[in-house]
Amino acid sequence: MGMSISVKNMSVIFGTDKQKEAALKLLDSDLTTQEIKEKTGATVANRNVNFEIEENEMFVIVGLSGSGKSTFIRTLNLLNVPTRGDVIVGGNNVTQMSKEELRNFRRKDVSMVFQHFGLFSHMTVLGNVEYPLEIQNVEIKKRRKIALEAIDSVGLGGWDSSLISELSGGMRQRVGLARALTNDPKLLLMDEPYSALDPLIRRDMQNELLTLEDDSERTIVFITHDMNEAFRLGDRIALMKDGEVIQIGTPDQFFSNPANDYVKDFIADVDKSRILKVRAVMRKIYDVVLYNDSVDDVKTFLNDKELDYCYVVDEKRKLMGYVEKEAVMKSRAKTIEKLVQTEGYEFARRNDYLRDVYSQLKESTYDVPVIDNKGKFRGVLGHDDIIEALTE
Numbered sequence: 372m373g374m375s376i377s378v379k380n381m382s383v384i385f386g387t388d389k390q391k392e393a394a395l396k397l398l399d400s401d402l403t404t405q406e407i408k409e410k411t412g413a414t415v416a417n418r419n420v421n422f423e424i425e426e427n428e429m430f431v432i433v434g435l436s437g438s439g440k441s442t443f444i445r446t447l448n449l450l451n452v453p454t455r456g457d458v459i460v461g462g463n464n465v466t467q468m469s470k471e472e473l474r475n476f477r478r479k480d481v482s483m484v485f486q487h488f489g490l491f492s493h494m495t496v497l498g499n500v501e502y503p504l505e506i507q508n509v510e511i512k513k514r515r516k517i518a519l520e521a522i523d524s525v526g527l528g529g530w531d532s533s534l535i536s537e538l539s540g541g542m543r544q545r546v547g548l549a550r551a552l553t554n555d556p557k558l559l560l561m562d563e564p565y566s567a568l569d570p571l572i573r574r575d576m577q578n579e580l581l582t583l584e585d586d587s588e589r590t591i592v593f594i595t596h597d598m599n600e601a602f603r604l605g606d607r608i609a610l611m612k613d614g615e616v617i618q619i620g621t622p623d624q625f626f627s628n629p630a631n632d633y634v635k636d637f638i639a640d641v642d643k644s645r646i647l648k649v650r651a652v653m654r655k656i657y658d659v660v661l662y663n664d665s666v667d668d669v670k671t672f673l674n675d676k677e678l679d680y681c682y683v684v685d686e687k688r689k690l691m692g693y694v695e696k697e698a699v700m701k702s703r704a705k706t707i708e709k710l711v712q713t714e715g716y717e718f719a720r721r722n723d724y725l726r727d728v729y730s731q732l733k734e735s736t737y738d739v740p741v742i743d744n745k746g747k748f749r750g751v752l753g754h755d756d757i758i759e760a761l762t763e
């Protein structure tokens with residue numbers, strides 16, 4: 372399970388103790404961050420940041436250079452210490468962790484990927500990927516197995532004995548990601564990992580990240596200065612400016628309800644239909660029933676919710692099909708298992724672009740189920756949702 376994150380009134384100030392103290396007093400004033408800097412000499416890199424990130428969410432932070440993105444992401448593993456406020460990760464306040472707890476947290480729960488890959492160029496791919504396990508004294512057979520699996524998972528199978536210096540930028544970034552995956556982190560922090568890559572390679576990397584993430588139980592915080600990238604990847608996005616969060620929401624919410632002119636300008640060049648994915652507009656909260664639920668329970672459920680049909684999943688939430696009210700009402704069976712219709716309905720994948728599912732779903736009058744790579748039910752999408760998202 373990925374970790375949830377809760378950031379409460381969190382500020383990070385850089386400067387001498389005296390400067391910081393003076394700036395702290397002005398944090399809640401009307402002064403701009405720039406004015407506070409002029410008055411006190413301190414840099415307010417994050418100012419009164421508040422938000423929650425859900426378990427397993429792909430959360431993107433976007434903003435111009437200097438807006439405080441890196442400062443923020445570094446507070447999540449306490450590489451930066453908040454000057455004020457709290458950062459709660461997986462239920463634990465990182466500012467209150469003991470040294471031992473912090474070490475374990477960094478080793479087991481979190482991983483970080485950077486723009487400048489931070490690899491040893493004279494070492495092999497395998498050497499780099501297994502390095503974090505090596506310094507933890509993980510036994511050689513075990514660490515090799517884990518490292519090779521991670522190398523495979525980022526599409527570098529067969530490259531394990533190549534030297535980093537022989538690889539392209541995109542491949543190096545893959546190695547960085549593989550290394551970050553060796554501890555199977557519940558929280559993955561990615562600070563502009565693709566910003567230095569060519570656009571085409573970048574797009575490949577984004578798609579691969581989405582595929583990798585799609586069925587994993589992991590929270591990802593991803594930083595970029597590119598709005599297109601933010602919208603392509605994020606379940607939700609936070610836009611930062613001068614250390615403050617200007618708007619948080621789904622890509623769709625940014626388009627339909629930009630908080631101010633700054634946001635409007637920021638998203639002006641984004642082509643919605645190329646960017647918006649099913650995951651950005653689908654409805655996540657949606658009731659389903661289990662294939663071994665009793666007919667009586669499902670009857671009650673359909674009546675209470677006034678539904679003509681509903682989707683059916685197995686214990687792992689894998690989509691099995693649907694049942695119709697008519698069939699359930701007539702049935703004398705104990706469970707609905709035999710009533711499940713496994714064919715003859717449309718579905719969409721979470722990472723499909725809206726543009727691509729648009730025509731596919733044009734004919735369907737019902738809410739279409741949305742699944743991930745592994746076939747798990749993730750929500751539903753109606754044709755109206757698409758129209759609304761693309762036309763407003």
Ligand SMILES: Nc1ncnc2c1ncn2[C@@H]1O[C@H](COP(=O)(O)OP(=O)(O)O)[C@@H](O)[C@H]1O
Nearest residue numbers: 385414416434435436437438439440441442443
């Ligand atoms: N260690 C530091 N000491 C002093 N100032 C810093 C430090 N780190 C960042 N800053 C300042 O904080 C602001 C935000 O920086 P940063 O978080 O790196 O922004 P971004 O990642 O969005 O480009 C900038 O003005 C930067 O110069």
Ligand SMILES: [Mg+2]
Nearest residue numbers: 440441442563
């Ligand atoms: Mg940065």
